Amino acid sequence: MAKVKGSIVVDIDRCKGCEICMVSCPTGTIAMAKEVNHKGYFYAYPANPDLCIGCANCAVVCPDGVITVYRTKI
Template identity: 55%
Template structure:
């Protein structure tokens, strides 16, 4: 059966670590990274990439528009 799978790419230099995307993700894919970017923010990353369905909620709520979302079907 075809299964929808997705992936997000976070521009980690643009991310300010507000974690609004972490809260908005319905499948707990995203988390804030232990490391910080050059601005000193804990940037968001895909902690559980296998759970992503590409719903784009994270991208929609991101105030700094640093998330790009991809979605496809896996057979």
């Protein structure tokens, strides 16, 4: 059976570190970085990229529209 595999790209400099994407991710893909972006926010990043299913929940709920989502079947 084909497996759905996703990936996200976070526009780090636009991220404000609100964490809403993190709590909306059904697979635990996203975590907050230990370092800050140029605005001083702990930005979101795909800490566990292998878990991503490309559902786009993070991007849909992101107030700043900083997440781009890709998905494919393998």
